[in-house]
Amino acid sequence: MGRINRHQVAQLGIGLLLFLVPVFLHAQDLAKRLILKDGSHQSITKYEIKGERVRYLSAERGEWEEIPKSMVDWPATEKYEKDRAAGASTPEAAELDKELEADREAQEALSPQVAPGLALPEEGGVFLLDTYESRPELVPLDQRGGAINKNMKGNILRAAVNPIASARQTVEVPGKHSPVQAHVQVPALYINIDRGQESDADEAAATAKPEDAQPKKDETKKDETKKDDAKKDQKAAATDRFRIIRLEAKGEKRVVGEIKVAVYGKISQDAKFVPSTTQMMKGGWVKVTPTDTLPSGEYAVVEMLGKEGMNLYVWDFGVNPNAAANSIAFKQDPSGLQAKPESIELQKRKKQVTGDR
Secondary structure, three states: OOOOOHHHHHHHHHHHHHHHHHHHHHHHHOOEEEEEOOOOEEEEEEEEEEOOEEEEEEOOOOOEEEEEHHHEOHHHHHHHHHHHHOOOOOHHHHHHHHHHHHHHHHHHHHOOEEEOOEEOOOOOEEEEEEEEOOEEEEEEOOEEEOEEEOOHHHHHHHHHHOOOOOEEEEEEEEOOOOOOEEOOOOOEEEEEOOHHHHHHHHHHHHOOOOOOOOOOHHHHHHHHHHHHHHHHHHHHHHHHOEEEEEOEEEOOEEEEEEEEEOOOOOEEEEOEEEOEEEEEOHHHOEEEEEOOOOOOEEEEEEEEOHHHOEOOEEEEEEEOOOOOOOOOOEEOOOOOOOOOOOOOOOOOOOOOOOOOO
């Protein structure tokens, strides 16, 4: 017999490998499963039951192996085989679908859809749902600081005539008209101004020193009690936190409302509140909608701060069906999918209470 050189051995090995690979892949394609009671499984090409043991040909190792019959979950094995024969998805694919669905639901919670193809941004903010040229669009509202006009001359005269009368002050925002004009008379307002504060809190917690992260037991109990009380207060006051008010034109400014300061320090406020309904949404969003149609004019969304009064920084808008298009608006995607707007850096909410003078 002649000697076989290395080249011939290599060719023989490659040929054998090329022959075995399709066989192995074919075996994997035809692989069945024995589902075990512990949740795992064995990939097999065939099996046979001998007494109390199951003998199977492993699709992975190509060898005959045996396990006790009692280890096999026979109902699950039969169901898998029926689903496989019917072309149903495998458990792995079904699990992946569940994960993708969970991710989608989490995404929708942060960015709820307000109209087909139109969703609120994850960054939060204050938005007005408008309709322009028969198409819905989301218009962002900017926050403006209300300056206090103390009406000093009138206050001094009034105090001189009647010392116990209240001093009158007006809260004003600049400009005759808001740069944002709603073309519908019942605009829906979507508000989430806490998203930025949540990020700051998470960042502060991540950068806290180890000793700061381990408070004393008594302090922990007190903090938990305060948090529980705060949650209860938030739920109770959520529907009254944001209100719509009618602004009054005054020269080149608009009056948000009046503040009356009594000589003994008590502060009261007077504003033209618009009847509205409040709906809590997923992801911390709040929807505020007027209960009646709004006449053409100037309005604002105000934040009520409980005992502190009203936040003097407001989100203003106007109502004018004949106004030109708003300069900034997130428009509806015709395909029904939200066109991803450029990332908006959410500014920290400004707050100035009516008691600041």
